[in-house]
Amino acid sequence: MDYIFSNKISSLQPSAIREILKATSDPSIIPLAAGNPAPDAFPVDEVREIAGEILAKKPIDALQYGVSEGYQPLRDTILKWMKSHENIGRDFDNVIIMSGATQVMDLVTKVLCNEGDTVICEEPSFIGSLNCFRSYGCKLRGVPVESDGMDVDALEEVLKSTPNSKFIYTIPNFQNPSGATMSLEKRKRLYSLAKQYGVIILEDNPYGDLRVAGEKIPTIKSMDDEGIVIYAGSFSKILAPGLRVAYCVAHQNILAKMTVGKQAADVHTPCLNQMIVYEWFKKYDVDAHIAKIQAIYKKKLDLMCDCIDRELGSFVEYVRPKGGLFIWCKLPDNVNMLDFVKRAVEKKVAVVPGNAFLMDDTDSTQYIRLNFSTPSDEGIINGVKALGEVAKEYIK
Amino acid sequence: MDYIFSNKISSLQPSAIREILKATSDPSIIPLAAGNPAPDAFPVDEVREIAGEILAKKPIDALQYGVSEGYQPLRDTILKWMKSHENIGRDFDNVIIMSGATQVMDLVTKVLCNEGDTVICEEPSFIGSLNCFRSYGCKLRGVPVESDGMDVDALEEVLKSTPNSKFIYTIPNFQNPSGATMSLEKRKRLYSLAKQYGVIILEDNPYGDLRVAGEKIPTIKSMDDEGIVIYAGSFSKILAPGLRVAYCVAHQNILAKMTVGKQAADVHTPCLNQMIVYEWFKKYDVDAHIAKIQAIYKKKLDLMCDCIDRELGSFVEYVRPKGGLFIWCKLPDNVNMLDFVKRAVEKKVAVVPGNAFLMDDTDSTQYIRLNFSTPSDEGIINGVKALGEVAKEYIK
Numbered sequence: 001m002d003y004i005f006s007n008k009i010s011s012l013q014p015s016a017i018r019e020i021l022k023a024t025s026d027p028s029i030i031p032l033a034a035g036n037p038a039p040d041a042f043p044v045d046e047v048r049e050i051a052g053e054i055l056a057k058k059p060i061d062a063l064q065y066g067v068s069e070g071y072q073p074l075r076d077t078i079l080k081w082m083k084s085h086e087n088i089g090r091d092f093d094n095v096i097i098m099s100g101a102t103q104v105m106d107l108v109t110k111v112l113c114n115e116g117d118t119v120i121c122e123e124p125s126f127i128g129s130l131n132c133f134r135s136y137g138c139k140l141r142g143v144p145v146e147s148d149g150m151d152v153d154a155l156e157e158v159l160k161s162t163p164n165s166k167f168i169y170t171i172p173n174f175q176n177p178s179g180a181t182m183s184l185e186k187r188k189r190l191y192s193l194a195k196q197y198g199v200i201i202l203e204d205n206p207y208g209d210l211r212v213a214g215e216k217i218p219t220i221k222s223m224d225d226e227g228i229v230i231y232a233g234s235f236s237k238i239l240a241p242g243l244r245v246a247y248c249v250a251h252q253n254i255l256a257k258m259t260v261g262k263q264a265a266d267v268h269t270p271c272l273n274q275m276i277v278y279e280w281f282k283k284y285d286v287d288a289h290i291a292k293i294q295a296i297y298k299k300k301l302d303l304m305c306d307c308i309d310r311e312l313g314s315f316v317e318y319v320r321p322k323g324g325l326f327i328w329c330k331l332p333d334n335v336n337m338l339d340f341v342k343r344a345v346e347k348k349v350a351v352v353p354g355n356a357f358l359m360d361d362t363d364s365t366q367y368i369r370l371n372f373s374t375p376s377d378e379g380i381i382n383g384v385k386a387l388g389e390v391a392k393e394y395i396k
Numbered sequence: 397m398d399y400i401f402s403n404k405i406s407s408l409q410p411s412a413i414r415e416i417l418k419a420t421s422d423p424s425i426i427p428l429a430a431g432n433p434a435p436d437a438f439p440v441d442e443v444r445e446i447a448g449e450i451l452a453k454k455p456i457d458a459l460q461y462g463v464s465e466g467y468q469p470l471r472d473t474i475l476k477w478m479k480s481h482e483n484i485g486r487d488f489d490n491v492i493i494m495s496g497a498t499q500v501m502d503l504v505t506k507v508l509c510n511e512g513d514t515v516i517c518e519e520p521s522f523i524g525s526l527n528c529f530r531s532y533g534c535k536l537r538g539v540p541v542e543s544d545g546m547d548v549d550a551l552e553e554v555l556k557s558t559p560n561s562k563f564i565y566t567i568p569n570f571q572n573p574s575g576a577t578m579s580l581e582k583r584k585r586l587y588s589l590a591k592q593y594g595v596i597i598l599e600d601n602p603y604g605d606l607r608v609a610g611e612k613i614p615t616i617k618s619m620d621d622e623g624i625v626i627y628a629g630s631f632s633k634i635l636a637p638g639l640r641v642a643y644c645v646a647h648q649n650i651l652a653k654m655t656v657g658k659q660a661a662d663v664h665t666p667c668l669n670q671m672i673v674y675e676w677f678k679k680y681d682v683d684a685h686i687a688k689i690q691a692i693y694k695k696k697l698d699l700m701c702d703c704i705d706r707e708l709g710s711f712v713e714y715v716r717p718k719g720g721l722f723i724w725c726k727l728p729d730n731v732n733m734l735d736f737v738k739r740a741v742e743k744k745v746a747v748v749p750g751n752a753f754l755m756d757d758t759d760s761t762q763y764i765r766l767n768f769s770t771p772s773d774e775g776i777i778n779g780v781k782a783l784g785e786v787a788k789e790y791i792k
Contacts, residue, residue, distance in 0.1 A: 001594070001624055005653050009507045012656050039456045047459065048451035051668075055444035060435045063443065063636035099495055099640075099662040106661050110531065111405045115511065132660040135506065198397070228397055240459035242667035244495075257401055260408050264528040265502050266495040266662065270669055271638035272447075 008115060008137035030383035033350035034374035035176070035325055038300065041293040041373075042240050043284070050279040054272065062272040068263045069255075070097025070247070071274035077281045078233075078247050086208075087222040088231060094252040096259055099269045101206055101246040104232035105132040105169075107258040107265065108202055108248075112166045113138050120158055120168040120199070122150050124328075124357030124367070126176040129169060129204065141165070142359040145175060147319045149182025152189045159197040167200040167230075172220060174207040174324025177357045177369040181322055184217050191223050204232045209290045211323035212298035227251035235277055237325075238290055243273045297323070297373060304372035304380050311388030315395070325373045328354070331366045335394050341368060343393065347386040404511060404533035426779035429746035430770035431572070431721055434696065437689040437769075438636050439680070446675040450668065458668040464659045465651075466493025466643075467670035473677045474629075474643050482604075483618040484627060490648040492655055495665045497602055497642040500628035501528040501565075503654040503661065504598055504644075508562045509534050516554055516564040516595070518546050520724075520753030520763070522572040525565060525600065537561070538755040541571060543715045545578025548585045555593040563596040563626075568616060570603040570720025573753050573765040577718055580613050587619050596650075600628045605686045607719035608694035623647035631673055633721075634686055639669045693719070693769060700768040700776050707784030711791070721769045724750070727762045731790050737764060739789065743782040 054062050069075065078095050082088040098104050105128075113119065115137030121130065123142025133140060141158050144151045150170060159165060170190065172182040182190070194201045203220045221231040227250075234246035248258065262268070280286070304327060305320055316329040331337055341353045354367030372380055450458050465471065474491050478484040494500050501524075509515065511533030517526065519538025529536060537554050540547045546566060555561060566586065568578040578586070590597045599616045617627040623646075630642035644654065658664070676682070700723060701716055712725040727733055737749045750763030768776055 001622055001647075003508075003596075003647075003649055003653075005507055006510050008510075009653055009657060012660070034461075036461050039460060042456065042459045044451065044455040044459070048448065048455065051447050051451055052444065055440065055447055059440040059444065060438065061638075063438045063440070063638040064435060065430075065432050065632075065637045099666075102660070103662045111401055112399075114402050114404075128659065128663065131656075135657060135660040200399075226397055236461075241461045242457075242459040244662065244664070244666040251397075251399075253399055257399075257405055260527075261405060261531060263524065264408070264498065264531040266499045266640065267524065268640070270495075270640040270666055273666055273669070 008135055012131060012134050028348055029345070030349045030379045030386070031374045032370045032383045033352045034371050036374040037237050037241060038293075038296055038373045041296050043280070043289060046280060046284055047240065047276060050276050050283065051272070054275045054279060058275070062275055064271065066268045066271040066274070068259050068268050070269060071271060071278060074274050074278040077278055081281070082233070082249055086219050088219060088249055090224065090227070092227050092251050093249055094255050095247050095249045096255050096262070097269045097274055098246040098248055098262075099266055100236060100241075100244040101204065101232045101234040102128055102132060103265070104230070104246060104248045105129045105202070105204070107261045108167065108230055109133055109136045109138060110261050111254065111257045112200065116164070118162050118165045120155065120162070120165050121359065122170055122175060123359055124177050124354060124365075125169065126171060126204070127356050130357075130359070133169070140359040145178045145180050147180055149175070149180050149186045150190065152186050152193065155190065156193055159193060159199060165197070165199050167202045168194060169202045169204065170220070171204045171207070172217070173205055174210065174321050174326075176207070176324065177326050177352070177354070178328045179319065179321030179324055179326050181214075181217065187217065187220050188223065191220055191229070194228055195226055201229045202232065203229055206232075206234045206237050207324040209238050210294065210297050210325065212294055212301055213322040221249065230254060238293065239277060239280060243276060245269060245273050245277045297325075300372045300377070300380065303377055304370065304384065307381055307384035311384050312391055315391040325371055327370045327372065329368050329370060331368065332394070333366060335366070337364070337366055337368060340390060343390045344387055347390055349383045349386045351387070404531055408527060408530050424744055425741070426745045426775045426782070427770045428766045428779045429748045430767050432770040433633050433637060434689075434692055434769045437692050439676070439685060442676060442680055443636065443672060446672050446679065447668070450671045450675060454671070458671055460667065462664045462667045462670070464655050464664050466665060467667060467674060470670050470674040473674055477677070478629070478645055482615050484615060484645055486620065486623070488623050488647050489645055490651050491643050491645045492651050492658070493665045493670055494642040494644055494658075495662055496632060496637075496640040497600060497628045497630040498524055498528060499658075499661070500626070500642060500644045501525045501598070501600070503657045504563065504626055505529055505532045505534060506657050507650065507653045508596065512560070514558050514561045516551065516558070516561050517755065518566055518571060519755055520573050520750060520761075521565065522567060522600070523752050526753070526755070529565070536755040541574045541576050543576055545571070545576055545582045546586065548582050548589065551586065552589055555589060555595060561593070561595050563598045564590060565598045565600065566616070567600045567603070568613070569601055570606065570717050570722075572603070572720065573722050573748070573750070573763075574724045575715065575717030575720055575722050577610075577613065583613065583616050584619065587616055587625070590624055591622055597625045598628065599625055602628075602630045602633050603720040605634050606690065606693050606721065608690055608697055609718040617645065626650060634682075634689065635673060635676060639672060641665060641669050641673045696768045696773070696776065699773055700766065700780065703777055703780035707780050708787055711787040721767055723766045723768065725764050725766060727764065728790070729762065731762070733760070733762055733764060736786060736790075739786045740783055743786055745779045745782045747783070
């Protein structure tokens, strides 16, 4: 049978990153293409202890159906934590538990967008979210990312010229892939533009707690007096991604629609997993854990930057990020970026070609994305060294 | 701000069942409205032991990101099991792991349907699936369910008159809510009609292993030489729903698109949960467990039928199901069904009004759905007794 797929899905390609990851499941390849948290950042013993206790003391709660909004004690915990940790939450706000932050993007798009509507994104931006928006037949309009975040003047031009814009998608902290962090001034301007043009902001903050330098900057959601910011938070980077527990803080009227969407999408996030996160907050010092993993990431980021400066210093340009998981490197103008990436794979190093993060991935770019959280320290050293060898082939 | 929601979502209401369940979270209400598996059917000790071992021996596999298709050892196990257990699986078929069977409905609809396309459903049918189809802007066409399953002559009329039908949704075993099981003859006819009209079949089989009487009937997927049947299976009823692990067996070309959809929806099903199911298959005798829970459900079904016959025998009509979780009861013509349901809640018993399962839930019906798996035996006895008291108010 020749299958006829929906318009919104037929044009969608598998995520370039995940395909690269699958191609490089070969353990001899050094994984600078991934976005996995560092395994030594997982609180393994704590999770094992907690899971055992839950399944001993409250097994039926963990194994039975739950409500779509999420496990109430966890919701209460997150609301309280968001208030103290990020100054997030007005009377009109609430929280629902999501199966990973990608589900926030999924349900926000489903709830707000008809096919053909426009989503305004930083360009470059996280391919997983871009594919999610594409999977609902949305058009993407890119706004360039500068070293201090989205070009807000360009944003205003896009808002003026795109009347069917439904929301602005931003990763203000240590943006994926650029590593850029949006300045406070730009956050304020972004908020006031969204208000002026009646457009929602979808603030995705998976990396916010992975800051390794500089001062914390207030979230856009913390400025939200009007209920126009939808905030996506996740435990994938600070606890463990394999649990697939994330959350969305937004105006309760938006969450009500997203809850209906969640009922129809996966009914609810697994109870056991939600309870593990809840008990982790209850039993352990989450702030201390975050400080610990920040130290891990600082070491790895510093190491990768040192390696790049040594092996690729005269070849690539990059802005040192203040946190997150990625370094966004620009190759010289005379180098064919895709050719460079292929040669890197031949040298057993996987990196992500930068075009994967563009609104139109057939556009060309000189950038590649390097990840420092997945590889071991040895992998960082040898991986960047191998990239340096590839670079030499272009210099000679 | 006045939010403007997408067309597909704005008309969608919260699931009536889940809203009733929330309203009746009051523990003094007897829950004949739910669809929860019986808690004493959960292999609690086994899951606790397995989870402890996984988090001791393979914690990083359990806590790190996984691939969208699912945990490979579990996929292999399910393919083998489907072959031996249901005679399912041709060379062109494969399996992907889903976050509950509702995600199968979600991704099948997303992948196959444009807004305005038609999904053909048994009428009545499972509200969760109907809402999923609605959440993509699909039109629903109902085909009446008879005591031996879908009226296949009516189906042919619908296929003839509805050229943009994308798939036929069926629950052939112990259908929710009717309890009906489709005969082998009808399964064959359904398959050949789908083939003739070039329409996919979505076969949802969550209750197949909860048979308590009669002989097993081959699945429609087992007849599928053409790759036109998508099969949704779940561990929610035979293991535990709170884990949210299900699967989809279908032609690999369909699964490739669904995998792209899953990447954009929730990236992957939690690794820990998939590994729990895998180890459960590896370490324990799943067939023996299924036999054990069948005994539990037989006892509860028999008890509820006995109670209905005693308390409501002259009031309601029903066909005794051969398995599943539900009994579909018809009230006398002169009784206002919604009024009956309200009076039942006043007597502290929750049942689901049958209109919730119709294509257009503003249509009227005389049916209510009773569940016998969630309540305790005492709950079944007292719940049906209370319904008998409500009935008396109409008789006198």
